[in-house]
Amino acid sequence: GAGVSQSPSNKVTEKGKDVELRCDPISGHTALYWYRQSLGQGLEFLIYFQGNSAPDKSGLPSDRFSAERTGGSVSTLTIQRTQQEDSAVYLCASSSGGAPPGELFFGEGSRLTVL
Amino acid sequence: KQEVTQIPAALSVPEGENLVLNCSFTDSAIYNLQWFRQDPGKGLTSLLLIQSSQREQTSGRLNASLDKSSGRSTLYIAASQPGDSATYLCAVRRVSDYKLSFGAGTTVTVRA
Numbered sequence: 286g287a288g289v290s291q292s293p294s295n296k297v298t299e300k301g302k303d304v305e306l307r308c309d310p311i312s313g314h315t316a317l318y319w320y321r322q323s324l325g326q327g328l329e330f331l332i333y334f335q336g337n338s339a340p341d342k343s344g345l346p347s348d349r350f351s352a353e354r355t356g357g358s359v360s361t362l363t364i365q366r367t368q369q370e371d372s373a374v375y376l377c378a379s380s381s382g383g384a385p386p387g388e389l390f391f392g393e394g395s396r397l398t399v400l
Numbered sequence: 401k402q403e404v405t406q407i408p409a410a411l412s413v414p415e416g417e418n419l420v421l422n423c424s425f426t427d428s429a430i431y432n433l434q435w436f437r438q439d440p441g442k443g444l445t446s447l448l449l450i451q452s453s454q455r456e457q458t459s460g461r462l463n464a465s466l467d468k469s470s471g472r473s474t475l476y477i478a479a480s481q482p483g484d485s486a487t488y489l490c491a492v493r494r495v496s497d498y499k500l501s502f503g504a505g506t507t508v509t510v511r512a
Contacts, residue, residue: 289443318499328489328502340498376443386431386493389500391444 287311289392291377297398298367306362306395310379316386317360319352322394323373331375334360335382367399402427402494406503414511419477421506423490428471431493434500435464435475438487447488448475480510 290309298304310317319331330344334354345351349368354360364371374394381387403426413419423433432451436444448457448464450473456465461478477484487507491500 291443316498327504328491330499330501333499335498344499378444386498388446388449389434389491390446391436393443396441 289377289379289390291375291392291395293395294393295396295398297400299400300369301366303363303365304367304397306364306375306377306397308360308362308377308379308392310358310360310377311390312358313381314379314387314390315357315382316380317354318378318380318389319360319362320376320378321346321373322376328376331362364397367397369399372397372399402492402497402501404490404492404501404503406488406490406506408506409504410507410509412509412511413480415480415482417480417510419475419480419484419508419510421475421477421488421490421508423473423475423503425471425473425492425501427492427494428468429495430468431495433464433466433473433490433492435462435473436489436491438489438505444489480508482510482512484508485510 292307317334321329336357349365352362374396376394378389378391380389405424407422434449435447450457450466463476466473487505489505491502
């Protein structure tokens with residue numbers, strides 16, 4: 286696609302429910318990132334994919350968070366048993382791989398509100 | 401760990417004035433540095449990417465410089481306009497790492 290696409294753009298859920306957030310990166314981009322931005326806070330790195338592999342998952346806040354990427358393209362971030370502190374904007378970004386790494390492009394984000 | 405600092409945190413200027421935004425980072429072993437713009441409720445828009453071998457990049461009214469040895473980058477915006485009002489973030493990617501480390505941003509208000 287022309288840019289990074291994320292869905293849903295907004296999600297309101299009840300505490301304890303599971304949510305899935307989707308990211309469709311720019312075509313041909315092998316690197317994919319998930320970041321989280323809480324209200325008034327900076328960007329918090331969550332996870333990075335190179336192809337379908339996630340070399341580092343240490344940024345995920347807890348074991349309720351998981352992510353996968355299939356076919357080297359679409360990625361899904363899943364949050365199980367959501368808590369109010371999970372409320373934030375979840376941003377996905379992609380770039381070309383290689384060295385040096387390419388420019389990073391972000392989607393518009395998925396705003397999650399946990400009631 | 402890469403620490404990225406942006407000063408000032410907020411800036412308000414009259415239309416037409418030039419803007420100077422500063423970014424500093426602690427680990428100079430970087431691949432590149434990228435400047436972004438974020439409008440309220442929106443994602444990040446890439447403005448400029450400077451590779452570690454470069455000293456500056458220009459795009460229209462925007463110019464970004466990089467002094468890797470001193471761990472500093474500066475974003476200049478010439479002849480500011482109200483439409484330039486946004487939060488500007490810098491991010492660096494270390495050679496030893498694959499993820500961008502972000503500063504907290506500078507929120508700019510350009511008064512008409």
